[in-house]
Amino acid sequence: VIANEARVIREPSSGEPPEESLTAAAQEISQPPSGLDRGVDRLFRGTTLAVAWATVLLVVYIVWHIGAVATPAIQKHGARFLVGTTWDANRGEFGILPAIVGTLYSSVLGMAIGSVFGIAIAIFLSEGFLSSGLDAAIKALGLSDRRGLARLPDLTESFLRITIELLAAIPSVVYGLWGIFVVIPLVRPVADWLNSHLGWFPPFSTPLSGPGLLPAALVLAIMVLPTISAISRDALIEVPPKIREAAFGLGATRWEAILAVIVPTASTGIFGAMILGFGRALGETMALAMLAGNANVISWSVFSPANTLAALLANHFPEAGKLEVGALMYAALVLLAITLAVNIVGTLILQRANASLRGLR
């Protein structure tokens, strides 16, 4: 039927190349599906549905499988595992409280530093600072009649955005290497000064002996910064222009508008970005395994060496015996539970942020 219709449509146009070939071509490209086509179609659609199910089941299976492998260790060590403070494979004594504390402490520090910079960058890139600043500079230099300079603000902005995204592309093991040879030597004099002058303040109460929580948290901050700035920037751009314009119309300065109107409107999205950055920091392994010092210590001091769940897994798994592998699986399950909870909360917050902004439009 379709082939016939195609012929009817084609026929009146007589001025074009030979009709014969046109109808032949039309017949070839438009025809009802054969039985084989329909069979293939059913098979292909079935395959995609099966694969879609498989990805969902995969997540369930990961949780279930790690849980199943960890079960013997859970039964054996029970809740003592979560509050124990020593990890000694020879004596069969396993406790991960220092690792849990270290994971949370380093991630909170990293997320806090990363958020300050990430949100500042998001504001800088989304509120037109570059274009107004560069325009003023171009005018001041008397170059405004140069054509090529008109695109400069856009180019600078995309250069900045891509460069910040590239921060996320550098492998974490390379950051670890850089941290060992650059961040630790840089931080040490500052840490020594803070410790000797402000040693009464708990976070500065120990000297930095080399690897420690602060260098690890600084590198973590660099690694979560692109996540936080990209998602916050999206949230700020989503703020409807009329809200911004209303603030300016009331006579607000640029920063009054940003701090009192734009950031509060985008706050749910920014908060979601911080939570997702926190989730990334929790699971980050290599930088912490290389920089945190791998010591089972619980301390308020940011200069003290520490341990994290992920670093514990990375350091002990390759040479673990059977007993220790069980305990490590238990630790992996704890890490999985923490990160899954944080990520699900972050995703839900972002969904709510989108929904609430929709109402403003």
Add this chain to the structure above:
Amino acid sequence: MAATANRPDSPESIDLASLAWSLRQPRSAFSYAMSVVTGIMTVSALVPLFSVLYLLILRGGRHLGTAIFRELPPAAMVAGGGFGNAIVGTLIVVLIASAISVPIGVLAAIYVAEFGPETRIAAAVRFAAKVLTGLPSILAGVFAFATVVVTTGKFSAPAGGVALALLMVPTIALTAEEAIKRVPAKMREAAIGMGATPTQVVTRVILPTAMPGILTGVMLAVARAAGETAPLLFTALFSEYWMSNTSPQFLPRTLGDLMKPTASLAVLIYNFSGSPFENQIELAWTAALMLVIIVLFINLAGQSLAKRSESR
């Protein structure tokens, strides 16, 4: 402003000078200061990236030469050496991971974007992909260890491939879904109007049109996977040797060659970074430079591909 001041009903109590934009006014001075501070913070965030790149070129560039491709990792205190086996190993593990994750990611994306976008299973797939994005990479390694390594009884390249595939699937699925959704509806309708089955619409019209976007997602996923260390630590482990005993030594000849511990650039950097020997640390820097070159190249290629497909 002069016009406002001259209006007869203008309230006398407003000091118009306080509304002027001047750095002597606290309001505008604050605004100006904040602008400068954010600008400085943005620029300072670029410092780490350039510091990393500078050091990589400075310390890693010294040993760059053909020897790094031809030779094996050196023992302590031995001059020279390379990491040819680690480059090959990284390629093979990433290849295995792509072979697993690309079909899964693209097929799931086709279902979610094309066949059942409004269904409950599509929402579940999207949620699962987002949860997988947040899966710590070390847990992908733990999972691959518990499934592949425990089942086969060996540390091997496929075990590393499975771990990396787990990290690649969500990136590929989410970007492919976006790419498929961007295909104009009129192209889809034209194909349907010609009597194409849904499968023909997807394979002949939608996939070719969405290909640049899908490839971008694949390349970003590959770039991320190539740099991952944690999932390989106890799945592919590491090896000091080439993959095969017969020439050419970098090619695995049999399945047995593949089912052995496999070297990778990322794990080499980790192992050598903690080494007390200067020659191994220097090689770690060279390997890091190599890895960053590979990762940034794939990343930028993927992004330029995305930009080109957008402008079309």
